[in-house]
Amino acid sequence: MREFAYARPGHAEEAVRLVAAGDAAYLAGGTNLVDLMKLGVARPGLLVDITALGLDFIAAAPGDGLRVGAGTRNSDLAASPLVRLRYPVLAQAILAGASGQLRNVATVGGNLLQRTRCSYFQDVSKPCNKRSPGSGCPARTGEHHNLAILGASEHCIATHPSDMAVALSALDAVVRVREPDGERDIPLADFYLLPGDRPDRETALHPAALITAIDVPPLPFARRSAYRKVRERASYAFAVGSLAAAIDVADGVVRDVRLSFGALAPVPWRARLAEEALRGQPASPEAFRDAAARELAAARPLRDNAYKINLITAATEQVLCDLSGVTP
Amino acid sequence: MSEASTSSTVVLCVNGTRHRLRLDHRTTVLDALREHLDLTGTKKGCDHGQCGACTVLLDGRRVNGCLVLAITTDGKQITTIEGLGTSGDLHPMQQVFVAQDALQCGYCTPGQVCSAVAMLQEVQQGWPSAVTADVADEAIKLDGTEIRERMSGNLCRCGAYANIVAAITEAAR
Numbered sequence: 001m002r003e004f005a006y007a008r009p010g011h012a013e014e015a016v017r018l019v020a021a022g023d024a025a026y027l028a029g030g031t032n033l034v035d036l037m038k039l040g041v042a043r044p045g046l047l048v049d050i051t052a053l054g055l056d057f058i059a060a061a062p063g064d065g066l067r068v069g070a071g072t073r074n075s076d077l078a079a080s081p082l083v084r085l086r087y088p089v090l091a092q093a094i095l096a097g098a099s100g101q102l103r104n105v106a107t108v109g110g111n112l113l114q115r116t117r118c119s120y121f122q123d124v125s126k127p128c129n130k131r132s133p134g135s136g137c138p139a140r141t142g143e144h145h146n147l148a149i150l151g152a153s154e155h156c157i158a159t160h161p162s163d164m165a166v167a168l169s170a171l172d173a174v175v176r177v178r179e180p181d182g183e184r185d186i187p188l189a190d191f192y193l194l195p196g197d198r199p200d201r202e203t204a205l206h207p208a209a210l211i212t213a214i215d216v217p218p219l220p221f222a223r224r225s226a227y228r229k230v231r232e233r234a235s236y237a238f239a240v241g242s243l244a245a246a247i248d249v250a251d252g253v254v255r256d257v258r259l260s261f262g263a264l265a266p267v268p269w270r271a272r273l274a275e276e277a278l279r280g281q282p283a284s285p286e287a288f289r290d291a292a293a294r295e296l297a298a299a300r301p302l303r304d305n306a307y308k309i310n311l312i313t314a315a316t317e318q319v320l321c322d323l324s325g326v327t328p
Numbered sequence: 329m330s331e332a333s334t335s336s337t338v339v340l341c342v343n344g345t346r347h348r349l350r351l352d353h354r355t356t357v358l359d360a361l362r363e364h365l366d367l368t369g370t371k372k373g374c375d376h377g378q379c380g381a382c383t384v385l386l387d388g389r390r391v392n393g394c395l396v397l398a399i400t401t402d403g404k405q406i407t408t409i410e411g412l413g414t415s416g417d418l419h420p421m422q423q424v425f426v427a428q429d430a431l432q433c434g435y436c437t438p439g440q441v442c443s444a445v446a447m448l449q450e451v452q453q454g455w456p457s458a459v460t461a462d463v464a465d466e467a468i469k470l471d472g473t474e475i476r477e478r479m480s481g482n483l484c485r486c487g488a489y490a491n492i493v494a495a496i497t498e499a500a501r
Contacts, residue, residue, distance in 0.1 A: 003334040006353045006399050027400070034356070034395045035376050047353070049400055075389075079455045084464045095458040099481025100447060102377060104389040105396065235458065235480035 008049040020208035029105040066216040070109030089225035093167035096229040109211035116158035130199040145304040151265035156199030166262035170244040176213040179206040192267035221248035239263035249324040271295040292316035343411030358393035369409040380482035383439035390446035409438035428495035432486035
């Protein structure tokens, strides 16, 4: 690991100033960053510890919404009675990720910015366009059974690893950030960038941007919502496919629905085509399956990951049936 | 503290004792315990947060010592396996691990015990898990499925899992 200096400022402005000077990174829980530093993937010359900035809070927002400080520990957010009651999909998504030890340390801001677990990205002896632009992507012909089928490019097929972000995407969360020239709010839908020919650029953030909070707007029907994660062992593994769903059914008809897929794309994949297909339709297993199929028509699987199409179609049908009380 | 320096003086409070140490910023809690304080009960397994052998309690919560930089724990309370029990005075969780034969080689055991102690406190506080049927429920029924899920951050390469679950079940009674 490269040697580094350390600072723990007490004000957000000071933290942003330090990182904006270059060769620096924010340190919150460090569960991903410290690991990447050990691997040589991240090599900051200065760590700016942001745990003294007062960013650890969960507050009710007007209209039954929620504001979550970026420094809130994942375990605290999942344990929050407000989250468990209003947004069970969010509590479930957080609890589906990592382990008890990691959730006690990892923060929600860091969760949004965690890096892909693509094995080529994490191995500095291998080419990777995301880590080392222009060096190539061995994953396309190599080990890619768990990589993207949606939204990828010829330059990068990495998936975003977060479970929490998939739930936040379904809930239309907004990310509040402080940048050198001021504060702004970025809807999660605009927060992540598809790789295209610049897979090294992952978000719409300024390089020195500090996430300060996440706003979750009110969504009354999210009281019936769920996160389903499919993985290669029962627990403590990244998803091979996942989905966040909330549905509002009245008299057997879908009034409204939110659906987001995880582990299928370089970003949390909001399934807007599927949502559109379902609104106003009878809630039925066929309709749920067809809606998933419509979203997945854009999938471009590679040699070893086409299984994800059937996997996520079946999981979507199951979860939506379960939430709407329809027999599969 | 100078921003340009790559080491700092840190006060680590471990098992109730304060230690003033000059540490390279790269030093993790795990390495500080083992290499600087001779507290070798905490084990290094994967060193990447994947195995749980380095689990210690930080201000009462279980964490992976290998991923927490020591510099960030200045003034916080660290509890290791040495702080939970001694060979003459075992912690109740250590006693049930012995009674249920919940180990073979024992390398993962300090991490398992620290993790289990903190996990039971999480259950007492009503924290749900990924297998809790309704996350809004305030009372957790700690059955074998719940214990397996909540302990999934601690691997045991000998495969003593069945007896680890039995031990924790007994401790929870």
